[in-house]
Amino acid sequence: GESVGLHLPTLSVQEGDNSIINCAYSNSASDYFIWYKQESGKGPQFIIDIRSNMDKRQGQRVTVLLNKTVKHLSLQIAATQPGDSAVYFCAELMRSQGNLIFGKGTKLSVKP
Amino acid sequence: GAVVSQHPSWVICKSGTSVKIECRSLDFQATTMFWYRQFPKQSLMLMATSNEGSKATYEQGVEKDKFLINHASLTLSTLTVTSAHPEDSSFYICSARDWGEAFFGQGTRLTVV
Numbered sequence: 001g002e003s004v005g006l007h008l009p010t011l012s013v014q015e016g017d018n019s020i021i022n023c024a025y026s027n028s029a030s031d032y033f034i035w036y037k038q039e040s041g042k043g044p045q046f047i048i049d050i051r052s053n054m055d056k057r058q059g060q061r062v063t064v065l066l067n068k069t070v071k072h073l074s075l076q077i078a079a080t081q082p083g084d085s086a087v088y089f090c091a092e093l094m095r096s097q098g099n100l101i102f103g104k105g106t107k108l109s110v111k112p
Numbered sequence: 113g114a115v116v117s118q119h120p121s122w123v124i125c126k127s128g129t130s131v132k133i134e135c136r137s138l139d140f141q142a143t144t145m146f147w148y149r150q151f152p153k154q155s156l157m158l159m160a161t162s163n164e165g166s167k168a169t170y171e172q173g174v175e176k177d178k179f180l181i182n183h184a185s186l187t188l189s190t191l192t193v194t195s196a197h198p199e200d201s202s203f204y205i206c207s208a209r210d211w212g213e214a215f216f217g218q219g220t221r222l223t224v225v
């Protein structure tokens with residue numbers, strides 16, 4: 001079936017380095033993508049989103065890249081900080097359906 | 113941004129009892145809310161879509177008689193886990209959408225003993 005998956009289950013980076021978290025999706029009909037951050041015991045927190053008519057979107061210290069040709073999504077975090085340590089999920093949405101489909105998640109650990 | 117409040121944040125119950133979880137949209141009206149379940153170290157899996165004033169739509173494999181969903185108003189959806197068993201222990205999260213963006217509740221940690 002169609003699903004959203006991640007290449008890397010865990011990622012360990014040094015404080016101050018840049019982090020890149022990847023995600024592959026298989027549903028070509030998805031038109032909206034979101035990255036979420038989830039800290040232990042809490043619900044997902046919105047980080048950044050991107051629509052399918054864009055290939056890049058920047059936020060504060062974060063950038064999302066969308067490559068529709070290979071159905072790939074990535075989240076770049078600049079100058080990673082200890083507070084960025086969490087599990088990151090990508091999610092896809094078909095606006096006609098309404099519900100989000102989540103990827104498996106990547107645990108980001110930031111070493112001081 | 114919009115806020116979704118979920119209550120309780122954690123609950124411990126005995127096997128065979130029922131537990132109700134509330135999900136409220138605090139500053140917007142949500143005609144549709146979503147209920148997810150998340151087991152340890154796993155992703156969020158959609159359980160059901162809750163529609164205000166109508167029956168919920170359940171995902172394949174989710175028992176509608178065990179997970180009762182009521183969406184009686186535009187700001188409140190409830191999930192009742194009936195006759196809970198230890199295998200129902202999980203993190204339950206609700207979500208509501210406001211103009212395209214999805215907002216999540218804090219989650220409810222259910223432990224059935």
